[in-house]
Amino acid sequence: MSSQPIDHFVLLPLYAAAGTAILALLADLFIARRGAVIGATALGGLATAAAALVAGAGGRTFCTTAAGACSWVPTWPAAVTAVLFAGLTVGVLALSVPALRLGAAPAGEFCFLLACSMTGGVVVAYSGDLITLIVGLETLTLPLYVLVGLRRFAPGERATTEAASASVTFFLISVVSTAIALLGAALTYAATGAVHLDMLGPAPAPLEPLAGVGAALLVIGLAFKVAAVPLHAWAPATYDGAPVPVAAYLSTASKLGGVLALAAVVSRLDTAAVVAVLAVLTMTVGNLVALRQSRMVRLLAWSSVAQAGYILAALALGEPGVVAALAYAAFFVVLELIAFGVVVALRPPGADGGELDGYRGAGRRAPWLGAALVLALAGLAGLPPGLAGLFAKLSVVDALVQENWTWLAAIVLVNAVIALAYYVRVGALLYTARPQAGHIPATTHPAVRVPRPIAAALIGAVTVAVLLGFAPQLLFDGLT
Template sequence: MIQAVNHVALLPLYAAAGTALLVLVVELAFGRFHLLTATAGGVATAVCAVAVPDHAATFCGGDLCSWTVTPHAGVMTVIFAGLTIGVLALSAPALRRGLAPVGEFCFLLTCSMTGGVVVAYAGDLISLIVGLETLTLPLYVLVGLRRVRASAAGSSAAVTFFLISVVSTAVALLGAALLYAATGALHLDALVEGSGPYESLAAVGAALVVVGFAFKVAAVPLHAWAPATYDGAPVPVAAYLSTASKLGGVLALAAVVQRLDTGPLVAVLAVLTMTVGNLVALRQTRMVRLLAWSSVAQAGYILAPLAAGAAGVQAAYAYAIFFVLLEFVAFGAVAALRGPGTDGGDLDDYRGAGRRSRWPGAALVLAFAGLAGLPPGLAGLFAKVAVVASLITAGWGWLAGVVAVNAVIALAYYLRAAALLYAAPQQPVIHLADTAPAVVLDPDLLHRAPSVSRTVLAAVTVAAAATIAAGFLPQSIFDALSG
């Protein structure tokens, strides 16, 4: 019997994959228009995700389908497309200066977006793992992609990311194989742990799948790659790693833990991740490494409600979405303050930056406030409240307490970094001989604002506005995100 394919359900995938192929054709035929093509493809992907009817499906065998359309899948696809467009905007100044090959950059980024779409709609474990790898594989190259000779840090970051990711993928595939051997099913809706002689085998398989997927969200002890990779990558690529790649990992973990009994393992991962991330972030002296360790801690907050299984998925989705918005604002502001083609720099480099560049500085403070759960970052505040409330309701009160304690610890480095943006710049110390000619210093020199690309400023402004608006979303939105 020939199985019919619902092409309407596959429209978001066609749009994303078609964008990657179109960028490749444009590169070969014209050698320009890459950014415009990739941006238009991202918009088309988002439109298709909104237009596809809910509960459509394809690649089905009976009641089980490998491609399922749900409301939350559409929301996640729109976010993946929006992040791709945002990273293109952040990267535009550096690409125009020839710091990286434009065609290859846009092609790889849109390929990664295609993987995100597959993860959002995946209905079985194999599609989920393939989507995650399609999302991650192009990032290995993007981390070290330079037209000029790559720095040692960039090359090392790319190799570290690649090697650890390969191991995590092998672990996840082994877990999927064991689950299939124990349950005879790969579809997520039919995924239940075995009983009798296969119960132990299924438990081991479920644990291995969770550990393999935990790499994607940089959960401890699978976090070591994140700080070095983020710091060695271009800032826009680090932004994509910290948002889109992490969102894909969250979706994969949520799909598994709500169907299998992995609560104790996920709870241990959550406690280790948020605690280690916050404690190590206190000692960071570089901005991107601070954001990287902060991202590790935030992954712990996302994992915490997943320990409650299906009861915590809604809160995990909501927190992941708000985190992605806030994290992108933070990296976008760093890109605007540092300029194209530069790294994140040391924290001392940001002393007084909020005075020199008001809008990027204000956006970075907004991101820090939201990640810390302080006003005016209402999105981050409500997301933390949702996580704590879901844990208490599900009977995980002790884990809610750990989340609250870690949120207090995180205040120290968020407030320190935010205060540094408006600290008085250090005056240079000049020693002149008595016979030396007089030196006149321009009083505006220390307060002169660096030039900020309009595309970068626009991307940061849009993301900041979306973050503020997200804080006022009604409770019904949270219900919709759970599908």
């Protein structure tokens, strides 16, 4: 690194995120009150979002003297994604409040780990070299290994066992994928002599095969974070075995981090063939397997796999598709948070997602929750009134057509049609009468009472989804 002074002002988002983790730990240590720990973490998340907006696109820092390449690159896309990470953290914390009040998990440890994960997300957003990128991605992911299995009690032995199994599965596959990504980074450095993203480019002719292998390994290793096929097998079991709010964080913040890392790599290295193959396999396998699911969280998990395929389709274009991919990821995480938020609201505190049949008639018993879930499902399917999701899919298809990748655009459209089957199925189930009058399934509440933190998280997420749907150009202006 250079002897240039460090610009602490542009590091404010990182300081706020890391300070949130420390604050949660100190609040738990000295105050030892659940409300104080949760409140401190929520305020820290909001402070992180504010710091990202205040710092904006200031000067770079941690730069080398030779070429001027920097490891911390503040841009407006970085600020937007840092705000998203902070918002997702606060939203998931709100969804977790009922279970934390019951003592399902220790509040101090839960909030500390969640804040650490947010810190990793902020680092990914601002990273300017491969090492910082991978370290940030691991900081985002490592706390989730513990959060997946962090339960003092569960509704049954099955849930407890599945949480531990999901945590171990997630950890083992993640270690392998990280090793692959690090090997890819090492080979890329050996071929190009650069680790800073701004300096990555074509390798000298004798080293082109080595550079190609390095780029492919980087993409495959990072594809784990977005649950791309064939590194997707961990996602359904992990989502279903984890507490539902943690599954929501895995499906949104963790996936957003993976998309950012992939976008940074594919926009600078020639990875079109590998990413295109991953995109086709991911969206097709995700949609076909989702058709057969009978559990809500597993269906959302496979849907999330398919959604990753659409994002990868845009990333296959390289730099021309990055804006469409990032916009799609932003829309997706908001809609996914709404879907998981409704699941948390309809289920008993600390329970898993349950069977699909347990949601029969839920839209009649809780009209506002039913409407929110229908909005999220319509957006994920790319149908009105989910205008955010519709715009996102059209942006990906338009980018593919503009770059003459019509065949891949056609595959995206075919998969979008296949996905309609299970999205419409769940939406219809919400308003389907029970088979027997007066019979209440054991998997759901007879009267749905939404705790205030969950209601606040849902209202915020729905508001953001609606605003993004009606004013999509605002997001594009922020990403360009």
